[in-house]
Structures are given as structure tokens and as C-alpha cells.
Amino acid sequence: MREEELEIAIKVVIVGNGGVGKSSMIQRYCKGIYTKDYKKTIGVDFLERQIEIEGEDVRIMLWDTAGQEEFDAITKAYYRGAQACVLTFSTTDRLSFEAIKDWKMKVENECGEIPTVIVQNKVDLMEQAVVHPEEAEMLARHLGCRLIRTSVKEDVNVGSVFRYLATKCHHLMKQQYSNSITMGQPTISAFGPTFAKTNGTIILRPTRKPSRKKTMLKKCRIL
Numbered sequence: 427m428r429e430e431e432l433e434i435a436i437k438v439v440i441v442g443n444g445g446v447g448k449s450s451m452i453q454r455y456c457k458g459i460y461t462k463d464y465k466k467t468i469g470v471d472f473l474e475r476q477i478e479i480e481g482e483d484v485r486i487m488l489w490d491t492a493g494q495e496e497f498d499a500i501t502k503a504y505y506r507g508a509q510a511c512v513l514t515f516s517t518t519d520r521l522s523f524e525a526i527k528d529w530k531m532k533v534e535n536e537c538g539e540i541p542t543v544i545v546q547n548k549v550d551l552m553e554q555a556v557v558h559p560e561e562a563e564m565l566a567r568h569l570g571c572r573l574i575r576t577s578v579k580e581d582v583n584v585g586s587v588f589r590y591l592a593t594k595c596h597h598l599m600k601q602q603y604s605n606s607i608t609m610g611q612p613t614i615s616a617f618g619p620t621f622a623k624t625n626g627t628i629i630l631r632p633t634r635k636p637s638r639k640k641t642m643l644k645k646c647r648i649l
């Protein structure tokens with residue numbers, strides 16, 4: 427099977443305290459919309475968007491998890507198989523910044539080490555900031571993650587977050603693919619990938635090139 431006949435799908439989990447803007451970020455990225463209203467996520471939501479990375483179609487599946495602790499037991503189950511992670515805090519919420527390490531831990535416990543970015547959202551409210559820019563940079567260095575500052579409201583940098591992660595995953599996948607070729611035939615199956623080292627969410631599926639539009643929107647409520 428030729429490589430260009432394969433479809434690549436990446437599962438990304440978005441975590442962080444309640445109210446930091448996770449749902450808004452996903453809505454902005456997948457639907458191009460922003461609303462001022464806060465509607466707390468109950469459990470888990472899911473949206474997806476297709477983009478092109480180095481000439482190949484990559485489907486990014488975004489899992490929006492509830493930030494409230496009361497949903498921890500439910501959301502944890504959905505981390506499994508994630509290939510990348512967004513750790514989100516808000517410029518105006520000190521506790522959400524202090525919780526980043528814990529969120530990283532929670533995801534790592536389920537997924538191991540996966541490409542991760544720290545997102546400082548709501549930078550349009552910089553005059554109300556309760557986190558010093560250097561603190562955020564230090565935390566990112568300490569955790570070995572890239573820091574990206576976003577304003578979902580003003581549509582600043584949201585696309586860069588997901589493009590960065592998708593590119594990283596795409597490179598990893600290519601690397602693993604060529605390693606598996608060197609070591610023998612890769613097994614390609616509909617849902618069980620194959621050469622992904624981790625739980626396999628960079629899914630390679632034998633498929634014809636999808637005829638759907640470049641940006642595909644789909645939403646299914648999990649809970």
C-alpha cells in the first residue's frame with residue numbers, strides 16, 4: 427500500500443481548570459465561532475477538523491474535557507489513546523496556572539509522554555493578568571513544553587496550537603513508520619495501528635482519499 431493512500435488521524439485532549447476557555451478554543455478552531463456565554467462542559471465533547479501537513483491530510487480529533495474536578499473520573503477514561511495534549515490556563519486565573527502540573531500528570535498517567543503544549547489563554551485580558559510572563563515561561567521550560575499565548579476571543583494563535591501539535595505527531599508517525607519498515611512489514615488495520623509506539627491514536631487507515639471538504643465538522647456528544 428502506498429503511503430499517500432493512508433489517512434492520518436490524531437487524537438488531541440484539551441485539559442485545564444473550568445472556565446479557562448477549552449470549549450471556546452475548540453469551537454473557534456473547528457467552527458470559527460466564539461460566544462461570550464459560559465456553559466460548563468459536562469463530561470466530554472468531541473469536534474474534529476482536517477488540515478494539511480506537508481501535503482498530507484491530517485484529521486485532528488479534539489476532545490474537550492470538563493475542567494471541574496467532579497468529572498475527573500469520567501474524563502480520565504477519554505485521555506486514553508491521546509496522541510497529543512493541550513494544557514490550558516487562563517491569564518486571569520492564578521489557580522488554573524498552578525494546576526497545570528497536575529493536569530500534565532493526570533494525562534501522563536493515562537497516555538505516557540506525548541507531544542504537549544501549554545496554552546495561556548485570554549491574553550486579551552493582559553491588564554488583569556495574575557501570572558507574570560516569566561513564570562509561565564519558566565513553567566514551560568520546567569515541563570519541557572512549548573508555551574503558546576492565545577486569545578480565543580480575538581482569534582490570536584489558536585490555529586498555531588493545533589498545527590504545532592499535528593506537525594509534531596506527523597513527524598513522529600513518519601519516523602515510526604520508517605522504523606517499522608526497516609524492522610519488517612508494518613501491520614495496517616482499520617483501527618489498530620500498527621507502528622505507533624503509544625496506545626495508537628495516530629491511526630493509519632487503509633482508505634481511499636476522502637472526498638469530503640477540507641474542513642470537516644462533526645460533533646457528537648459523548649455524555
Ligand SMILES: Nc1nc2c(ncn2[C@@H]2O[C@H](COP(=O)(O)OP(=O)(O)OP(=O)(O)O)[C@@H](O)[C@H]2O)c(=O)[nH]1
Nearest residue numbers: 444445446447448449450462467493548577578579
Ligand atoms: N476575554 C476572554 N474570554 C474568553 C476567552 N476564551 C474563553 N473566554 C470566556 O471564558 C468563559 C469560559 O470559557 P469555556 O470555553 O466555557 O471554558 P472551559 O475551559 O471549557 O470550561 P469548563 O467547561 O468548565 O471546563 C466563557 O465565558 C468564554 O466566553 C478569551 O480568549 N478571552
